Amino acid sequence: MWWSRWMKHLRSAGSRMYAGMHDPLDHVTGLEKRELLAHLAGDCDPFRIMAIKKGPGTRERPNLIPSAYNRRLMGCSCSPHDNHVEYMWLHLGCPKRCGCGYWFELCPVAPL
Numbered sequence: 191m192w193w194s195r196w197m198k199h200l201r202s203a204g205s206r207m208y209a210g211m212h213d214p215l216d217h218v219t220g221l222e223k224r225e226l227l228a229h230l231a232g233d234c235d236p237f238r239i240m241a242i243k244k245g246p247g248t249r250e251r252p253n254l255i256p257s258a259y260n261r262r263l264m265g266c267s268c269s270p271h272d273n274h275v276e277y278m279w280l281h282l283g284c285p286k287r288c289g290c291g292y293w294f295e296l297c298p299v300a301p302l
């Protein structure tokens with residue numbers, strides 16, 4: 191009861207001190223702000239770090255790995271029963287085959 195009257199008083203008295211928190215978007219800058227804007231735009235993976243489900247993975251239709259750079263370190267979970275991940279570097283324009291037989295190729299994407 192008293193709390194609501196007190197808050198009403200603070201708001202009506204022109205006090206901006208307790209009016210509320212600022213929007214987090216006003217506090218962040220740089221890369222963090224671009225990440226937050228991407229999230230607000232609906233892109234839940236702006237850095238393309240979430241796992242990708244493997245497709246056919248043949249030499250003609252390799253699995254495309256997004257990257258904003260000329261190379262990227264990627265991990266392949268070769269078998270669902272394996273408890274380890276095989277890591278390898280992918281370079282732009284050089285499709286690569288993992289030990290499990292799947293092919294991967296770097297797919298350029300715009301940087302964040």
Ligand SMILES: [Zn+2]
Nearest residue numbers: 266268288290
């Ligand atoms: Zn593999």
